[in-house]
Amino acid sequence: DIVLTQSPATLSLSPGERATLSCRASQSVSSYLAWYQQKPGQAPRLLIYDASNRATGIPARFSGSGSGTDFTLTISGLEPEDFAVYYCQQGSNWPLTFGGGTKVEIK
């Protein structure tokens, strides 16, 4: 199985700051990498697919980059509603796998 390692586990930032989240795959997943946001008590929401494409309705402050084994999710200026847990997920090989998550918390 492909293992996705997310770092850091927790990111403490203030509103307006830039957030940079990392996801590293144990083997190449090409560009088949997605990012999801999850808030407490809610289902995950797709933010980015195929490494760099924003899903429908996702604000432009969210951007994704990378290919192969190293990927980054950037939130250019944190809004209050962006404090949540973020997961990466690979769609290259079966079984599909998720990273362990990065919690973005208010500093």
Added chain:
Amino acid sequence: EVQLLESGGGLVQPGGSLRLSCAASAFTFSSYAMSWVRQAPGNGLEWVSGISGSGVTTHYANSVKGRFTISRDNSQNTLYLQMNSLRAEDTAIYYCAKSLGSTTLRHMDVWGQGTTVTVSS
């Protein structure tokens, strides 16, 4: 609005069985692969199983292979997960999710609100 509504969760004893359902609406259900994803209390997301739009092709996580069976009824726009030989570690919220693309299951763009399964004596 595209919607997914899970049902069938509950409390079950170890070794028992449970069947989850996911009713889909407002999209051409048979054209999209579907998945089940679970989340144990306080933990991250774990993909469980996926099925092609036709229902012919299925995939499973190693942790559930041989115990869980995914299926679909395209005439009823419903996805199922039959769970047998349940263990305490299967305790989780189970989400159904729709594939983003119509040809392959890589990423999931619509999620239900989840149904809770608790395995305990």
